[in-house]
Amino acid sequence: MGPGIHLTLHHTRATELQAEAKTHSLAAAAHPRRPLRTRVGWTLVEIGLRLATPPLAASAP
Template sequence: MHPDIHLALHHARATELRAEAGALGPVKARSAPSLRIRLGWTLVEVGLRLATRPGTAAAAH
């Protein structure tokens, strides 16, 4: 496979994804990142609680 073909396929897929994102509309497009951000911070909080819990290997260091 020629490298230019690979790049052309990536560009075609990016165009498709942009079209799909545009079809969602601004309200749905904005709600997804906020959900990802909240989920990310929740995972950070859970990780910190697990790491600082008494009796865990991470808390002993």
């Protein structure tokens, strides 16, 4: 696999994880009594993804 494919796979997975984090974030907002640990965990996942994903303008060749 070339580096381009590897990077594409990482971007695809990051997009999937962001969608999953958003879904869980919305679910947590709908159920405010969810355990704090779960909400904090998904918040950390979302923050990590934002830090790990470069801005769209920077990722274009």
